[in-house]
Amino acid sequence: MSEDQITSPLIKALTQEMPNLINSFAIFGVSPSTSPNTPTPQIQELYKYPESYKFPLKAEQFIVPRNPTIIPLTNNEIFKEQPIRYITILPGEIESVLCVCIQQNEFLNITSDLINPTGLTTQLFSVKYYTQRTYCFTTTCPYFLALFPLLHYIAERSYRNKLEYFYSVVLRLTLLSPNACLNPIKPSLEAFIHLIFRIPQKQSNPLSFTIENNKYTFARSSPPLPLTPLSQAMSMVGDYSLIRLFCTMSVEEILNILSVMLCGMGVILISENISTATSCIFGLLSLFYPFSWPGIFIPYIPDELFEFYETPVPILCSGKYPPYQCRVNAYVQELDQSYLSFFMSKISRSFISLQPNGFTLPWRSELLKKLTDCINKYVPKRPTMYDREKFIEMMPAQRVIEFSTEVMKIMNECLYRRLENSVVNFCTEMKECSLENFIQQFPQKFNTVGALFMKKFVESQHFNVWWYQLGLNTLKIKSSSTK
Template identity: 25%
Template sequence: MEHHSPIQQALNVAPGKVVESFSIWGLPSKFRVTKPFNFFRKVQIFPSQLLFKYPKETIINEKIQEFMIPKGIELKVAENIETILNSPLGIHITFIPGDDPLFCICITRRELLQFPSDLVEETSMSSIYSSQPLETTRVYCIMTHCPDISVLSPIIKDLFALDFSLKDQWLKQFYLKTVPLIPSFKYQSSSERLFPILKSLNNLVATKSPIELIADHAIIRLFAVTKISGILSMVSSLLLNVSVFLIGKNVSLVTDCVLALLPLIQPFQWEGVVLPYIPSHLYEFLESPIPSIYGTELPTERVNVSAFVAPVEPLGIMESIDRIFVNNEKMPLPIPYFEEVYLELKRITNKYLSNVLILTTYEERINEIVKNNKSSEFAQEVLKSLNEHFFNKIIGRITVYCKQNGPIELKHFQETFPLSINDNTKQWYSEFIVSQHFSSWWLKNDMSNLHK
């Protein structure tokens, strides 16, 4: 099968091995700041460093860290160690283009700078007394062709439990003194005990394709934070070969929403650029004329774009978006059968997300989604609905025309098909059939040679 873009190379991989490599990024335990922390400088941000990789012979281009960890690594004085020890994990999926394009599942932990994973450095707990405890984040990255979070999560949680449980117990007993002393307690720091779990990652096999795994994880998260009308505007934009930029501070949220758009335009395939989260110093990407799907934080300076731009978190930033983005792109035309599709998606959303949408924060909504464990069912219903009420109908209309007038070359079809439409969808079809992904679909399905 011919592939036209890095994202399509990645999405068309057959189900198979889940983990290509495992790496840890952040700051080393002996990292020293040159500027002291004070009232005006409570948080300092630094580029992440590669601290560990497995297998050892893996070649990792360290420049990719700015796309995996686009906001850098925070460092600040640890004010509440107990809170750090009990903080939830963060997770996001990003996409790394290249000769062998891969997805990267990034799991973020809040940690004490002095106590990294034993895989990074075997540590003595007494080191906490020799310097001021500092809080940081470290990111555990799984490079994969098949981003199957459901099979990865249990093993990664086991790895963290084995790695950090003794550190946490020591801190609570001897430093924080929040739990009774355990006479038989013995602290051990050893990377060797973790390698059996690491080796087990090599045995994980996905049973679904990358596009199915992305759909299962991301679609419900997009619907949990974005209005259905906005989602359909994004879908229409992409089908008309118009860029879509999603704006938000939460990296997990924005990357999920960006990736969710890829399965939502099936059976067509996005042939443009996809970067789930662009670092702030690369805002010039936003001015590229190439059709793109980008996620990013709101730029601090004005940028000239041709894209559908939308916030994906309730920040009240729409006015700022209008001020920052000098937009050369009109609002997208509504898709054909808009009302029918909207009502059907509304029904599905009410069925699965009624108890989610009443919650205020993104974190609360995601916790409820994880608890309900209906992400895959939701995605399947949404995609089925889009096919039945939209894609099958527009493809059916095109197919009938090709059979009645075939054989017909693509250029002739593009010139004559819009003339056969007498309703208000004429302009939409006119723009849709000249898109790059329509041309690819046309060739793949040999539409030129259909006839009665």
């Protein structure tokens, strides 16, 4: 499929070429000087590198979509919980950027060495509270398999230094002066950050990197020819997100949602788990390729922006249940649905959907069988939400990439290539066929079930764009990227 005209802010965010892999690094969260009794703690920018970088307006709402909390510490085990990983997009007036985030629990009054490299005082240990702080990279390259390990290293290293010192004082293993600090590491951390900021965005080979004498190689797939900025970007998005999508939802649910998207309708995924929800949203986006999502795209709706659910424009997003009933122009699917929420019909009480559930995909049976076989090959048993991320992290990166490559191969062979061939052959037979005539005549080729899907499909905005990109209006058929 040709990509001559790329105008969508989403596509620009995925394909804009910049000199380096990473644009900025920042830490957002509650300031250590905030009172524990503050009813609504404010999100602040606590650290930024480089200092000259300017975030889009209201970026903190998208970087930290869930309001932070300040909670009394009752158990130190809270700091052993795995950080939450998620991806979002920061919308700007001119262009948008990707934002890769890691959120971890931290003491309210103990911050990263990057924020406050000075010593801890005995006053910090009187009453203990914890909150959530978010470490993030902005980028225009969705090389998530490399970005998350690099970000995790910075987040873990910069805070563990303070945490180790805290425990040494609390456990009285070492008695230092009240203003002492254990091996301040801000200079070495900033040297590391400066080093990774020099990594070029264009990577012809998998990225290799040495951290503290340990060499790490971050795998990536090779997209099929012809190579385009969008095909390379979607390949990297799929490497990270497809395994998480298929570990979260059943194949039947995924195909149902894909049919809704191909018919030009919106999709809203509901989940309290930001990591799960955003991974699934990006997984659906990669499954939708070679088409480009034409509507609004918000990986996770911030708590203050629930009105986005009610937009009349097709929207692809995730978020938690709104505090009031919404009338939505989208198909709503709850992730990790519990028996209680199903029994209480929580979706129907929170959303009034103005759209049908979608239509049956053509060649659905074959797709269902081949994708199910692929799942059984790579994921013998779908893990629970609690074990999902741990299960995926234990998988070798190359095997994760093999899974995404095989899934996209099945989608292209069993769906997208057949759709393209059907459209091109019909236009060739008709000799002269305007888009208006095509929309009226093409669905009649199919049986009743197929005709319902095809009618919605060819009337959609993404099909309209695809039609002109292929040159079907003049029968100058261009080479397609659906290989």
